[in-house]
Amino acid sequence: MRKFFRAIRDVLLVATVCSCGGAGGSMFATANSEPVSTWERSTAFGSVVINGIHFDITAPPFTRMAWRFTQTDLAVGQIARVHGPRHARLERSTADHVDRRRPARGPLRPDRHDAGSFVALGQTVTVDSAKSFKRDLAGLSALAVGDVVEVSGLVAADGHICGTRNRTRESGTTNFQVIGNRGGSRRTAHTFKINALTVD
Amino acid sequence: MLNDFTSGAAGQRDVVEVKGTVFESATTKLTATARRTGGR
Numbered sequence: 001m002r003k004f005f006r007a008i009r010d011v012l013l014v015a016t017v018c019s020c021g022g023a024g025g026s027m028f029a030t031a032n033s034e035p036v037s038t039w040e041r042s043t044a045f046g047s048v049v050i051n052g053i054h055f056d057i058t059a060p061p062f063t064r065m066a067w068r069f070t071q072t073d074l075a076v077g078q079i080a081r082v083h084g085p086r087h088a089r090l091e092r093s094t095a096d097h098v099d100r101r102r103p104a105r106g107p108l109r110p111d112r113h114d115a116g117s118f119v120a121l122g123q124t125v126t127v128d129s130a131k132s133f134k135r136d137l138a139g140l141s142a143l144a145v146g147d148v149v150e151v152s153g154l155v156a157a158d159g160h161i162c163g164t165r166n167r168t169r170e171s172g173t174t175n176f177q178v179i180g181n182r183g184g185s186r187r188t189a190h191t192f193k194i195n196a197l198t199v200d
Numbered sequence: 201m202l203n204d205f206t207s208g209a210a211g212q213r214d215v216v217e218v219k220g221t222v223f224e225s226a227t228t229k230l231t232a233t234a235r236r237t238g239g240r
Contacts, residue, residue, distance in 0.1 A: 106223060176221065176223055178230070181215055182216045197229070199218050199230050200229055
């Protein structure tokens with residue numbers, strides 16, 4: 001009989017631990033948590049706040065296009081997608097996974113460079129303040145035509161990028177990249193458009 | 201140029217990530233070396 005009660009106690013203990021969800025984080029929903037995934041501008045290292053929930057991002061795998069990176073490669077102002085459980089009664093959680101996004105990296109176009117925006121790789125990037133630039137980059141006025149600019153930001157419905165962090169790359173960089181809605185496909189020419197950019 | 205660039209339904213506006221090393225600023229054309237759909 002004592003063995004029977006001991007077995008019942010062990011079952012109840014396991015059930016209690018499982019229902020707590022655990023601070024370790026999991027994409028599987030429990031009774032008190034649900035998985036969430038959202039894009040967010042990073043504002044500080046160590047954690048990110050999404051809808052009032054502090055997600056600890058010190059430990060999860062950081063990846064971008066299946067390439068792993070570390071937290072030190074994530075700069076304030078860059079856009080990251082945080083996956084993790086949201087607990088019903090807790091204001092803190094632990095991220096399971098963090099993705100980084102970079103909508104465009106390319107040379108600055110000469111004829112579109114004004115106080116509030118610039119164009120790189122055919123993508124219009126709006127800049128709302130000097131905070132959108134890497135610390136050692138003074139702002140839009142510090143950009144020169146032909147500079148290869150790396151843009152982090154959110155893409156608006158009309159296709160333009162709301163830049164949250166921009167920086168220049170080393171002179172001579174030729175690894176260009178753009179993410180956007182594909183349009184204007186021309187099957188005979190084997191091209192399509194991403195905003196003003198023609199991709200061959 | 202990648203052969204499958206124009207794959208997909210007509211009018212489809214899927215999200216594409218494109219990488220390339222040759223950019224012609226006069227025509228705003230990028231010659232792509234890699235493409236991935238669903239990058240956003």
